[in-house]
Amino acid sequence: MDIKRFPEKMGDLPIDFSNPKRTLISGLFQETAKVGGQPRKFLTYIPEGLDYCQPCLVAAIPSGEKPEEYLEASGLKAFAEDKKLFLHLATSETAWNADGSDADYLNAIYVAIQARDFYITMQDNIYLCGIGDGSFAAHQAARRMASEWSGLMTFGDLNGDLNTEHTALRGESDQGEVELKVMGMAAQLPVWMSMTAKNADNTAAVDFWKEQNHVVGAPLSGEGADEIWMPTPVRVLSEVNEEQIAQVRLAVREDPFTKEQMEAAWSYIGLARRHRGPGKKQLRYFKEPIACGAEKKTMEVDGMTRTWYEYVPKSCTPDQKWPLVVVFHGRGGTAETFFDLSCVSTVAEERHFIAVVPEAGVYQQKPNGLRNVLLWCGIYQDTPVDDVKFIRELVADVESRHSVDKSRVYAMGQSSGGMMSDLLAYTAGDIFAAVAPWSALRCPSKMYREWPACEQHVPTMMIYGDQDFLTAGHGEDPVLPFCLSDELRATLMEKLETYHLDPANVETWKTEPITWYAFPDKQGVPMVVIGRVDNMVHANYPEESWISYDQFLSQFHRSEDGTLYYRGRPVNESDV
Template sequence: MAKYLKLQQFPQNMGELPIDFQNPNKCLLTGAFEEQLEMNGVSRTFITYLAPELEYCRQCIVVAPPSNVDALEYLQSGGWQTLADEQKLFVHMLVPQNGSWDSTGTDADYMNAVYSCIQTRDYYVTMQDNIYAFGIGDGAVIAQQAAMKMTSEWSGLGTIGELNADAVHFMDVSAVGQVQDNLELMVEAAKCQLPVWMAFNEFTPENQKVLAYWQQQNHTTCQSVVGEGADFIWMPGQVRTVSEVNEEQIAEVRLTLGQSAGTPQLIRTMWQYVGAARRHRGFGGKILRYYKDPIACGATLHTMEQEGFNRCWYEYVPKSCTGNEPRPLVVVMHGRGGTADTFFDISGMSCVAEARGFIAVFPQAGVYQQKPGGLRNVLLWDGIYDGKPVDDVQFIRALVADVENRIPIDKSRVYACGQSSGGMMSSTLGYYASDIFAAVAPWSGMWMEVERNIVRDKTTPQDIPYMFIYGSNDFLCAGKAPDPELPFSVSEAIRPRIAEIMARYGLKSENIQRWSCPPINWYLFPNESGVPMLTVGVVNNMVHANYPEESWISYDQFMCKFSRDAEGTLFYQGNPVY
């Protein structure tokens, strides 16, 4: 039986709460909390439930409950608290104004506003990749409307209840896209595929219209099958002409007929399917894939104590890596607010490792206080705790040494890559750990802040090549105007790093090599020997993000071509760089 909940208020100063040094990624509070947001000048309330031992970046369910129920009581009686406790989920319960839902679109906008609000990192850390909309009773109409207006933001939709004529009002309407720069949040609000499970009593005209809408969005076949608690399952067509490296055609439409009440068992059954997908940022839009759980995929979790913190990483050893043959090692690092397990999924690097026969490790960053008075345990590479820098270079050095002590590693072929804060960290390793790395591939971020590197004694002297990939719409990396000295535009924060690398290796703009392979425009800077010491890829129509194909490109076209011998000499395709 779930413990009775009392509605709490979040502390005004989250910076006063202590961090769990054994699990720095754990939520600092537990229980049900009231949150507020402003929408069109009106204050709206919703309830957030944080399960015991809940960690950041876990899946989030946003629920539109039936009208005229107490939201806090329904959180408990409807089975949501039990589900959250068992599976370690965030649950956000909407509260209708005056006890009933407004199906003209106002409350659909409220539900979508909650989607954005829960990502502000004021009291906990969530991801835009794994947030799901549920609606029960007449709340089903609100969830349907919200998903239709912002399909590309939700990772799944579940509704239990009869639908009315208002449910179809937004079939051809999308919300306005927006960028929340300080949190890397991009709302595209595009129409696209979405895993959907509905339950209602009968095939009324309104129910059938909504059903047909999602069948069209998901490109499902006309034939249905039965199973897993659904009376009808319409699956995407089997004939596909596009690559599924980045986005998988996985969105089914499921229907349970004869039920319009949200029983805990039905909700749990629907969640098992709806919660299996995640939607990640990429070029051209947000892309849907099944979640790759590190442990289920064969990775192992490792820990060590570093500077008083329990640090962790996932280690993926492909099935083909048997015997004593030394294998390359790739260190793959997540962005700010992310985690090791989420980036195992987002990067898709384990698939590259399996195909190419190298070891991949996915470490978790240290902590950082992103906002004054805010959380002190937002995960960020080279962070700060209590005014003291967290030395993540030493952590990565210790991690690599630990792996090398247990697994045959080709020490001449150790590489680093990562996105955003992880991209900054990979380029930082190029300055301060080039003695153990042969090449680095920062994605949507490069080392920028000198003051965060005060823990360093000196840079390492070895030369190291860079492959820098970022999106043309990346708020952190893309410039706002053409660059007078470069054929691509980068932000003022990144520009000095590009200039520094060019000066360090004597790279000249007049020697640049350019080509295009959509969606990327490439710019290669060779040194005097013709070796590409800096390669820049600008991804068309991409925001602050990365996508799985970048992992394949970074390894196949760049990292694997470089090696470094025991004396520190850098080789390119088997030949000394100088």
């Protein structure tokens, strides 16, 4: 199979507006990852017609193999096409090293494939695979960055003992063993090992991962594995955001790398996702929208097919009206990934509301780069994408088919989706009773047209991480008891002025890990609330969906005559 070069001008490639998130290129391409400041090659195979944000599999293939030939002969190419994966081949002309340098190479590939220069990936679904003598390097890499990879599968015997500490594994590099222990707990990782025999090195690796994943009891067997070690079922620690799902599965086979073994391994490993949140990344099973009971819907707006997932709990029967919550993904995300990431279907099921997760329009993020990065209120060929129009038409469509309580329509979302949520508070108060943006507020510099301000004052709750370089400011604010980036601060101060709220009148409390700051009106109604999350970067986590709905959105509704209500009592907006 021929190795291609990436196009110099990705912006010249045509977009398929029937599927705006389709990857614009396909085939086998050469890339580089920086290891110790030096470039090292790897290959990326992109199946034809692949959508963005599909899972990535980084495979350390046996040393000495020509990767373009091995890709087809091994069945990896067919596997990537069947499972709809981005496949990244790590290679070594000589034997894979056990000194840790090749582990650094594999972890550098993890970093490199998120550049968004030629295709779009997520941090959530990147998996590691080792074949033959590449297996030990894969174990080393996973051990160093267990809180980053979503799963590990290896097919071959190990040539060293992971319990023997190498210099590079002692936390002396920024990807050292310290990554495994955050907030006093080792990071769990789903592991599948296929080997020829349970020799000392293989057994030592199994024992390491069993300890890492807190397994208990005797092993089970089945689904292609001879031993399945289950994590402890005792919920000692909070699992609001993370599930104890990391098993260690072991198969002893004369030929450890076969199509059947790959299929069996992926059927388990591919279930996990690694999501960002407070502290370390959090492991959960993937919530595929259709499998969870959602419906995929589309409509054409201004020549572009727009997509969303619609989740209607069975409890939301047509004999009464139900709240509607519209949930917006961040830049480069998709409706599918954010349905999973936000866990909004779980909240909808428990709180009895209709949830809609739409997909953004397109945007060219870099000069000559991809021009179909999904971004809310982006621009294409100098023409702004009217995502507000899309959302208005989407809400009208949902209301025409379901029994929606029009007084209780809400918006929430993260990053670019947070900006979109707050933009709707600014310009679509006739529809939305309250909004909860995460990691963002409306940023005029990042939008490509002006929007008219609505007459309504829409209550707003913004949650952000104190380690978020995009939203958190530095130092102390001269007025506010927290610090935001300049543009977010300007938007917040404009909102406080518009709503006639006193910046010095702040109610503060703490519910770990969030410190809250509420700006009440003269009636004591919290029209603007800010939540600062300890030890969190630019991220969101499922508990934010619960917090946003239970503690804020559901407290408000707007009657047909336009009156805003807080906890059932009218808000005098002239006093706001």
